[in-house]
Amino acid sequence: MRILITGGAGFIGSHLCERLLSEGNEIICLDNFFTGRKANIVHLLDSKNFELVRHDVTEPVMFEVDQIYNLACPASPIHYQYNPVKTVKTSVMGMINMLGLAKRVKARILQASTSEVYGDPLIHPQTEDYFGNVNPIGLRSCYDEGKRVAETLMMDYHRQNSVDTRIVRIFNTYGERMMENDGRVVSNFIVQALRGEELTMYGDGSQTRSFCYVSDLVDGLIRLMNTEAENIHLPVNIGNPGEFTMNELAVEIGKAIGTEVKIKYLPLPQDDPKQRQPNIEKAKNLLSWSPKIPLAEGLERTVAYFRGIVRQ
Numbered sequence: 001m002r003i004l005i006t007g008g009a010g011f012i013g014s015h016l017c018e019r020l021l022s023e024g025n026e027i028i029c030l031d032n033f034f035t036g037r038k039a040n041i042v043h044l045l046d047s048k049n050f051e052l053v054r055h056d057v058t059e060p061v062m063f064e065v066d067q068i069y070n071l072a073c074p075a076s077p078i079h080y081q082y083n084p085v086k087t088v089k090t091s092v093m094g095m096i097n098m099l100g101l102a103k104r105v106k107a108r109i110l111q112a113s114t115s116e117v118y119g120d121p122l123i124h125p126q127t128e129d130y131f132g133n134v135n136p137i138g139l140r141s142c143y144d145e146g147k148r149v150a151e152t153l154m155m156d157y158h159r160q161n162s163v164d165t166r167i168v169r170i171f172n173t174y175g176e177r178m179m180e181n182d183g184r185v186v187s188n189f190i191v192q193a194l195r196g197e198e199l200t201m202y203g204d205g206s207q208t209r210s211f212c213y214v215s216d217l218v219d220g221l222i223r224l225m226n227t228e229a230e231n232i233h234l235p236v237n238i239g240n241p242g243e244f245t246m247n248e249l250a251v252e253i254g255k256a257i258g259t260e261v262k263i264k265y266l267p268l269p270q271d272d273p274k275q276r277q278p279n280i281e282k283a284k285n286l287l288s289w290s291p292k293i294p295l296a297e298g299l300e301r302t303v304a305y306f307r308g309i310v311r312q
């Protein structure tokens with residue numbers, strides 16, 4: 001198949017490019033390099049089945065493709081809040097452009113949505129039928145509401161134009177190729193611990209997240225894209241239900257590195273969700289998918305990667 005991956009030079013996108021290329025597909029990797037890097041996909045450039053295109057999804061584009069994975073969007077709060085208007089444009093105009101393309105060439109399209117559509121959830125763990133608790137005017141809204149509108153567009157293009165759509169709600173994912181300055185908690189803590197710096201804990205560290213290793217996530221994306229089932233167009237959670245407080249995560253990272261970590265407590269950012277854990281029954285039933293890599297093992301691999309790039 002010929003597959004377009006927007007945001008393909010980013011953290012998750014580069015792993016997806018690698019996996020789909022290794023399975024014999026032709027890959028068009030499209031990226032504006034805001035948070036992505038050529039270094040993430042440079043090892044794929046020699047393949048005759050891999051093409052790299054510098055393009056911004058807020059502008060229309062035309063390719064003949066069979067499938068589209070729409071991952072273009074900065075995912076770390078510091079990056080999506082850097083230019084919030086652009087973040088909204090990327091989710092909304094980018095989604096319209098990619099859905100227009102899918103409609104014209106009759107490609108199946110998968111949208112990388114997020115657990116952030118649940119906001120600061122009042123239901124725990126989160127099931128797909130929960131409508132969420134999102135502040136529409138806060139600092140995280142450019143990302144959360146942008147992704148919610150993107151889901152609306154996916155459903156409306158499906159109902160109105162019969163576009164073949166898939167929506168995945170991705171929960172916190174980590175692994176190799178996160179940027180050193182990505183700003184998300186796993187990479188921040190690992191980089192700080194390797195440098196012997198204090199870990200920047202926002203709030204008292206009692207808030208929870210559930211962390212999925214990137215190979216498990218990529219496997220879930222590919223299964224969802226290629227599954228046919230009734231109501232498969234409705235959102236599906238993909239994540240690892242193992243839930244940790246940020247204090248527990250700090251300890252786990254200390255263990256993976258083999259050091260005792262020191263912690264510096266800083267203010268909690270606005271609207272930071274207090275808890276988050278996916279209910280993955282739907283993915284288990286529809287996709288026969290469940291995560292394989294426990295946090296300790298995923299952290300070990302991620303630490304090995306950062307040891308190679310962080311100046312200690």
Ligand code: NAD
Pocket residue numbers: 006007008009010011012013030031032033034035036037055056057058070071072073074075076090094112113114115169170171172173174
């Ligand atoms: P990332 O920031 O590493 O990757 C995003 C990629 O999109 C980058 O390569 C960036 O340059 C590109 N991009 C951004 N705006 C663009 C634009 N306007 N046009 C073209 N390219 C653009 O983030 P990631 O963690 O790899 O996330 C990938 C996708 O998965 C995102 O859509 C994100 O919202 C979603 N997601 C990720 C997580 C996670 O924990 N990593 C959780 C939920 C959802």
Ligand code: UDP
Pocket residue numbers: 076077172183184185186188189200201202203207209246268269272273
């Ligand atoms: N966090 C932290 N220190 C950091 C970065 C993040 O304590 O250096 C916290 C953040 O406040 C949140 C959790 O870790 O409660 C996860 O943050 P991240 O940005 O990784 O993901 P998100 O909040 O988008 O789920």
